[in-house]
Amino acid sequence: MAAFKHFQNMYDISLKPRLLRSLIRDHLPDEKHPFPRPSELSIVVSAIKTHGLLFESCREPVDPKQVDNWKTAIDAWVERLLLLASSKMPDKCWAGICLLGLTCQDCSSDRFLASYSVWFQKLVAQIQPPSASHFVKVASCASLADLFTRLGGFSNLKKDGTSHAGKLIQPILELLSDDSSEAVWEGAVDLLRSILIYFPASVHRHYDTVEAIIVSRIMSEKCSATISKFVYCLALLPKSKGDEVSWSLMMQKILISINAHLDDAFQGLEEETKSNEVIRHLVPPGKEPPPPLGGQPMSGEASNQATKASEQFILHRVSLLVCSCCTMLTNPYTIQVTIPVRPLLALVRRVLMVDGSLSQALLPFFTVIQQESICSDLPLLHLCTLDLLTAIIKGVRSQLLPHAADVVRLLTEYFRRCALPALRIKVYSIMRVLLISMGVGMALYLAQEVTNNAIIDLDFIAYGWGRASYNPNSKATTEALHQPSHRKRKHSTITASFQVQQSGVGREVETVKNKQVTPIAVQIAALQALEALLTVGGALRSESWRSNLDLLLITVATNAYDGEWANEEKGISVLSFEPNCTWAEFQLAALRALLASFLSPSRVRPRYLSDGLELFRRGKQEIGTKLAEFCAHALLALEVLIHPRSLPLVDISSRSQGEFVSSFDHRLPENLFSVSQKNNNCTFPGDILVMDDPELDDDLYSSWLGNGEETDVPMSVPDKQLRSAQELCGKDVWQATGDCLAEKILSDSTGALFLMEGDGGATGAAHMEIGGNGNVIMTESEQVQEIVRNNDVEAQDKDIVISTGSFTLIEGKPKKGKAESNRIYASKVATTISSFSVVNGMDSSDPVAAAATAKSTPAQGGLITTLISEKGRGLSLEYNTDASMDSFPDIVDGDPDSD
């Protein structure tokens, strides 16, 4: 290479071989040069990684000469590495092996396939006895693991890989059973894991030995960081056989072993029968129990002697074995297996039921020290067990259904007693998983429990006596954000909700008073659980908790904001006990839950929507934070609440007779649907389906348009009536939003449309009036909100009748009458009745039509129908002749049921 042939730039391909050669020359040792400082090696590694010196491929086609040049440079590199790897000097050998591992990872596929078996031989030699240095052993294990990881990517080489890996098992087992250093074990177990993942079949022959060695490591009293890797390998082990029996057997063995350990640990803390319960599920009566885990006797008298000495390790071992179960449950397996749900759940129940309390009879036999040691270890065990419960839920998926009620009962029971932050966080997260995966049925079960607990955990932040003392402004902020009228309501609700709690939960309220603050992490978990609850089950049977929850969430979010959003990077958390949970995360969780509260369907418009929008707007200004990203998303999601639209899913305009056009069968001479469209022009949103003008697809747009054009059209109805009708609509639309039907419409103006079309006198003018009403509603929304707030559920329920049309005429009346006779919401009822008669007016304005409507429900029985239709005629007459407010009381009086 000419010394003056310069490179184009730093991306130039001819740079790479040159760099590589310089590295080989300057930084790598060879036979003559001694090993440089280890930092030299890191220069080499970083250069190789940064410039991709071993890739041997580039994006754009280049001169083959340069490719050749690169190739020979890498040839030289590999040659040097192999030379180093066979060196007698341990440091040179180590460098060669390490870099060979890197080469396995980075080099081109062709090169790897051509030379991996040579490299394999080189590396294997280093983990076998003659090699003395631990350093070299660890490095060779890592390099071999990478070799297999790379090899696992080539699906056509499974067989070859398996045979290579098979040669390694024996040496690995020797490394593991040697009483050598921890680092070597770690390297060996990592290698074993790679082999189990990519070439499990190679372990088949040594299955029992591998199991025994792994188990003996887990059972040994040395606790260390690497132990979790052994646990993981144990869970992967059944893959080497790949059949259902070995998976089930392993699971069974582990469970029996856990149970035996628990027998030792829980002596005196629970009833003796608990242990048998698990065993009964695991080993059906009359069947032989499987051989013990790892081939050594774990239970029985002999082991009791041994384990007694190491009591403090029992619970630690149990948690390791539980971890192994979790891995088995959540990791994919090659074929379908039967998960022993019952014993698993029995085991979970057994552990969670033990809280360290002693039965009275056993007090004399138990020293305080014994109890202390058990109690100090129990939380960790509970944590593992809750993890196991999560794994069970994940593993069995929809098949949890038959056991779901059991799980929920266990969990809620546990939740009531659970007081440690870490455990509460776990329980919240399990509830979240359950809610999201099992849907509304689960929400019906869990709603009350989640709400009660979350209110307790969030109380101080919600009601100001925790954070408020820290920041005196926060309360003022809250008050400023709420209108005075809201505040009154709010406080009453708070007291109400607390009364509910006190009667419902009782004991916890006492503890709440003593508790200073709930850790932020727990509060975040509580908010996330609430978010899940609202996401899944906000609408069904939610009356009892929904309004409290909405209030709680806006209060929490408002207080969380307290004037400024926390800086995510700073990570300052005044109240946090855990370093990784910051105030910023709490704010994010609060806003997420708030969004769910707005979006979750309910019968009225979200009460605190404008407060919430303000929070999201301010949050969005925190540029570059997760919070801002989320707020932008929230504003987008809430836009449809402000501008409701009900667009058809099938967009006609954009699909211009696409793929099916050739196969259309034009046998229908005339399109009936479009004919009907001509008849009743634009009177309902459904018509959008057939509209030709693409602009009319947007019903919101068309309603705006209609609004503008037709304001000056003379009213065909007396002013007074129109005004009353407008008032009616203003009120009723909001009640109508309560019912599902109107939510479907999702549109204030459309909602008005659908009520107003009932106006029989103004069929032609119906559409433009609607536009007008839409406006009224928008501006009157505050007042309307107020009305709805004072409204109670009972009164709202009546309004459903409005939407159900002619049929409910029959049964709607008695209902009205009852409400009237109660005279509780007299004014309200009058309103509903008047609106009712407006709707009726449409059916009955034309006497013939009224009769026809009545007759069209023959199933309802003759007598009543005719009676009603008679009444309808009278009604309509009154309506038509004197269409003023005065006529409505007459109608009410005319109803025999109303008084």
Add this chain to the structure above:
Amino acid sequence: MEVVIASSPVDAGIGCWDLHSGAEQLRYRSCTSTPHGLACVGQRFLASSQLRDSSSSSGSILYWSWSKPQVEVKSFPAEPIHPLVSNSDGMYIIGGGSSGAIYFWEVASGRLLKRWHAHYRAVTCLFLSDDESLLVSGAEDGCIRVWSLFMVFDDIGMEMAKNPYEYSFSEHTLRVTDMVSGYGGCNAIIVSASEDRTCKVWSLSRGKLLRSIDFPSIIEAVALDPGEHVFYAGARDGKIYIASINAETTSSNSYGKHIIGTLSDNSKGVTCLAFSKDGILLVSGSEDGTIRVWDAKTHNIVRIYRLAKGPVNNVLVVRRPLYSNRQTSENSHSSFSRRHAPLLPPPLGKYVNSTDENVDSGAVSVPQTPSSDIMDAPYLSYHVLTKQISELQVFFIFLS
């Protein structure tokens, strides 16, 4: 591949057509299905409850795998099963019996997990809500009930609850012929059709009737426009009526209030309806043995398939896994796909076995794609190398 499958009460087998190309696929033999008695279980295989002559007391449910025309598994439940549904992952099959009982089977083991008395008369249709936690059943006496599956399996909660069901609607006076549910989880609407010539729209969240629509003829089938502006009601008079769900309409047109149009081909009665996934193609089955595919936008017929001389009583639009396709096109590969096609589960049990309470419930974990493993095992040597280098450096500093 999206396919239309259809069956008939007369023995014409289960027809299967590619929805988009129109090509007929394999025809699965010897099926005389009940109305709503055809289900595709987790996309893995087809199941159908069979009409039985009145003399036999037990029912019959048959399985077909995608790749073979013959019946592969036969089950004989304790009584004739009419409607049949499966949950989306195919773990459960739920059937409605002629006595009014609902049967809940676990597919993998075939065990009857639950049987409960749901209605006083025969169950006519069943469906699962969006999140598959609620089951809605309709009966011959016009009763519609909404069940929480959790409640059904919670014996303790069941005893404490006032009613075993969440809702019971009795506004229909005659047999419920079909039901569909809309989008929105617990806030969805349900549309039901009945022999009393009405269709009723219900709110699931409030448990209330929202709208009742009278039709000129008995409605046998309903399908919901995915945008939920309208629903399609297949009637015995051969028309498919289009009725609006939420908007108020004038009663000026000839069919009646809320009915805004029809799809009509002057054919015999419409017995079943199904929407394709894209929400444009509407598939209808007719008493004359044909299946029509309509374009819901233009109201034109796109395609007509012929199943049998007798009536069609089930149509479904399902996604069919591709591996089985290979076999139908090339018979030479049949051995290949037989090896790869999963085996069908055992037949469904007859009775709830109370003695095996202690035996494992047989939950089965489905193997997942092992791709997630790759993420679990990153390359190690780089980390080991850097760790060792830093250890060595400490050593060197110590030496010097």
